[in-house]
Amino acid sequence: MLSVLNHLYSPGAVKGRCSVSLPMASVLLTFSLRHNLRLVASGCRYVSKTAPKTLSEFEYDAPSMKTPVPGPKSQELKKQLGEIQNVGAINFFCNYEESRGNYLVDADGNRMLDLYTQISSVPIGYNHPALMKAVTNPNNLSAFVNRPALGILPPENFPEKLIETLLSVAPSGMTRLQTMACGSCSNENAFKSMFIWYRVSVLACSYVCLFKQAPGCPDLSILSFMGGFHGRTLGCLATTHSKVIHKLDIPSLDWPIAPFPRLQYPLEEFARENSQEEARCLEEVEDLIVKWRQKGKPVAGVVVEPIQAEGGDNHASSDFFIKLRNIARKHGCAFHADEVQTGGGATGKFWAHEHWGTDDPADIVSFSKKMLSGGYYHTDELQPDKGYRIFNTWMGDPSKNLFLSEVLNIIRRENLLEEVTRSGKALLQGLYELQTQYPHLLSRARGQGTFCAIDARDDVTRDNLLLKTRDKGVLLGGCGERSIRFRPALVFKEHHAHQFLNIFNDVLAEYK
C-alpha cells in the first residue's frame, strides 16, 4: 500500500535533501496528502477524522519497514560492537543521515516513527534544517572547533549567548545558571550547590555542633523518592530508585527515601483517593527529614521530578508539589526540581513545573536532554560563595548552546508548545479509547502534553507490545515495571499521533 511513496521517499531518492527544490517538495506534498487521505479513508483502523496534516517539506510521511528490527545489518554491527563493549542494551544501529523529523531510519533501511527520540533528547526532530544551517554557518565554526574551559576562560560572547538562550527560558524566580555537560553532572553539581548553601546558610547557625571536624565533609543528605531517577554517577545514584539493575553492586550513601504517591488514573476520577495518598507521602517526607536530622545527617535538599519518568511516568498533583516545596522550606532544605526529562517543552509548557502554577516553584531546576547540554538554574541564595567550588574542565559546551538557540527559535516561531498540547491531546484521547477497547491489555493512560504513558498488563506483555509495534514502524520506550512511555520530539503533530494510534491498534488487535 505504501509502495508508490516508498519509492519516492526511499533513502536513495532523498539523499540530496539539502538541495531538494521547492517544486519537488510540492510533488511530494501532493503525493503524501493523497496518501494521507487514503489512510483516513481505510475503514477498520483507529482513525480520527479531525486530524489535519501540516507537512514539513523535509519530513517523510510514514514508516516504511523492510526487515524485522533489528535487521541483518544491525545484527552484524551488534556483533562487531560486541567485541568492544557490552551490547546488551543496543536496540539497533541507525542511519542518522537518512533520518528526518519524526522518522528514524535504521541501518537496514527501516524507517520508523520515533516516539522515543534518543531517550527523550531530540527536541525538533532529526536533521532539522535550522540545525544543519547552524553547523555550516561560518560564524559558528570556532565554537565547534575550540572547546573552552568555561569556568576560567569563557568566550567573549558567553554572557550574551546565555542571556539569549538558556536565560530566556529561565524558570520563575531564577536568574542564576550553571551550565554542565550532561544530566548526571548537572544533578551532581546541583546537589553540591545545595550542600554548600546548607552548610553556609543553615548549618552555621543551628547544627554546627553535629560536626566535630571543620572544615570537613559533613554527613549531609539529599531526600529523594522511591521510583525517582536522577542519574547514575555515585551521588545521583544514591537518589535513584527506579530499577534494581542501576544500583546493584554499587556502594551508596545513607540518605532518606520517601514514598512517591501512587495515584489512580484518570486523576480527575480519583481526586479524593489521590489526595489522601499524597497526604500520606508528604507526612512521610516530613518524618524522614526530622529523623535524618536527629541521626546527624540533616537533609540539605529534596530532589524530585515533576513527573517520575524512568520510574514509570508517575504523576502527582500541583498541590502535592507546592506542599512538598513548603515542607522543604519549613525545615530549611533546598528544593530541587529535576527537569532533565520533563523540561524543554514536551509537557506543553517549557518546564513541567509551570503546571504547578506558582511563581516560586523551586530553589534549583536541573536540565539536560532536549536542552542539548546540561545545567541548572537556581535562586540567588544558592550561588556558591567562591570560585572553583562548582567546577570542572569544560562545564558545558558552547557549541551545544548554538543548537539550543536554533531550537528555541523554532519553538517560538512554530508555536511548538501549542502544537505539543494539541498533538498530546490527540495522543492521550487515542490512548483512552484504546484502553477502553483493550481493557485486558492496557490501563492507566496518563500524560501532560505529549509526555504520555500507558500501562500494559504485565512486563512481558509490555515488552512484546514494544517489539511488535517497532516491527510495524513505531519506536517506543518502556519505563517503570510495565509502562510504555511516549517521548516524541516537539515537532510531533496530530497526524503523527493518529499514525501511531493506527499502527498500535493493529498490534493490539492481533495480540494473542
Next chain:
Amino acid sequence: MLSVLNHLYSPGAVKGRCSVSLPMASVLLTFSLRHNLRLVASGCRYVSKTAPKTLSEFEYDAPSMKTPVPGPKSQELKKQLGEIQNVGAINFFCNYEESRGNYLVDADGNRMLDLYTQISSVPIGYNHPALMKAVTNPNNLSAFVNRPALGILPPENFPEKLIETLLSVAPSGMTRLQTMACGSCSNENAFKSMFIWYRVSVLACSYVCLFKQAPGCPDLSILSFMGGFHGRTLGCLATTHSKVIHKLDIPSLDWPIAPFPRLQYPLEEFARENSQEEARCLEEVEDLIVKWRQKGKPVAGVVVEPIQAEGGDNHASSDFFIKLRNIARKHGCAFHADEVQTGGGATGKFWAHEHWGTDDPADIVSFSKKMLSGGYYHTDELQPDKGYRIFNTWMGDPSKNLFLSEVLNIIRRENLLEEVTRSGKALLQGLYELQTQYPHLLSRARGQGTFCAIDARDDVTRDNLLLKTRDKGVLLGGCGERSIRFRPALVFKEHHAHQFLNIFNDVLAEYK
C-alpha cells in the same frame, strides 16, 4: 619592538584566515622569521641558539600584549557574567575566533602563548585547519546535528569509527572501550565497572558473608592517594584529595587514602631516598587494603594518576607503579590508571603509563581532555555482565570522535610525540637552568615530555609569577601548593619553549 608584526598580525588583519592566500602567508612567514631572528639575536635574554623554528602558516609568531590581563573588556564581561554565575575562577574572556595554534587571543586583543591550553584539553592548538575542515565536511554534518543515545541506538559507523580512532591508540592489553562525555563521568563509570567486576569475580567467592542484603549496594571502596585528583562528582570526589576547597561541605564515602610518594628532584640524584619513600607508601597501601577488608569495606579498585597533576605534578617511578599494580592484583583489587590529564601525548608517549615499560599496565585506563571526549579502556574481565549497568543517555558524543580522528592523523603525520619529546627537553633544560639562576625563587623542576612543572618559593610567589608572566604574554597554570604546571598543546615546538623561557627569565630577573 613588535609593532610591525603587531600590525600585520592584528586580529583585524587575519580575520579572513580561511581564505588567506598562500602568497600572503609567505609574506607573513618571511616577516616572522626575520622577527624571530631578531629575538634570537637580542643579547641579554635566556636564548638557546640551537632552536630551529618550523612555522605553521596558520600560527602567530609571538605574543602581543595591549593591556594588562584581564583588560577592560574582560573586566566588563566578567561583571556581566557575575550577574549569572559565580565568576571567582574566571581568568579573562577569550576571542577564540582569533586564536591560533599555541596562541590564545583575549577579548582585549592580547595574544598569549598558551601553556595551559584550557586545563590541558587542547590537543593540536586553536583553530587547527584539520579540525575546521572536519566541521565543514558535509559527510560529518549528521554527526554534529543528531546526537544519538549511543547505548541503545548507535550510528551504523560507530564500531568502525571506534576502531579507527580510540581503539587505534588503546593501551596494551585492552581491547574494550566505553565512551563517556567527560572525565568525571569516565571515572565514575570506571569505578562502577570495578565494583561490578569485584562483586562478580571476587566477592561472590570470598566475602559473600559480609553482605546481609542481596541484591544490594555493598560497602565496597576505592583506594586513592593523597594529592590525587579524579574529578568532582560525588564518587570521584571521594577519591580526590588535592585541595580542601574541592571537598569542603560535600559528604563523602569512607574509602581508604594512601600516601603518594613525595619524591626529591631531579629523580636521578635522589634514587635511594626516593626508592625508600616509595617503599613506605606501598607498604601503607597494602596495610590499608587489609584494614578496609577487615572493616567490611573491601577495596574493589585502586585508582592512581601516572603523574599527579592537579595535586602538584608529583611523579613516581615505574618501579612504584608496577609494584602497586602487583599489590592490587595480589589482593584481588582492580587497578585503574587515570590518564584524564596525562593521556593523549603530552608526556612524549601517547599514554603516560607507557613509560612504565610493561605490557600489562592496568585493568582500566580512563581518559578525557585532549581526547576531546571521555571514556575508558579496560580488559575483557572488567566488562559488565549485562546491558544498562554502565549506561546514561548519551554515553559520549560521536561528533567529538570526528575531531579525535583528525587529531590522531595530525599526531601521526607530524610525528608530534617526537616533537613533544624534543620541545619538552628544551623546556625542562631551560627550567633547570632557571632554577640554577634563581635558586631563591625556583626549585624542583621536573617533567616528562612537555608535561613539566617547577615549584616557586611559596604560594604567593607562585601566584605572582603566574600573573606577571601572563601580563608579558604567556598563560600558565598552577597546581599543588606552589607549583607551576606546563600543559602546552602537542604542537608546542622548541621555539615556543625558548619564547616562554625568554619571557619567564625577564619576569624572574625583575622579581622583587
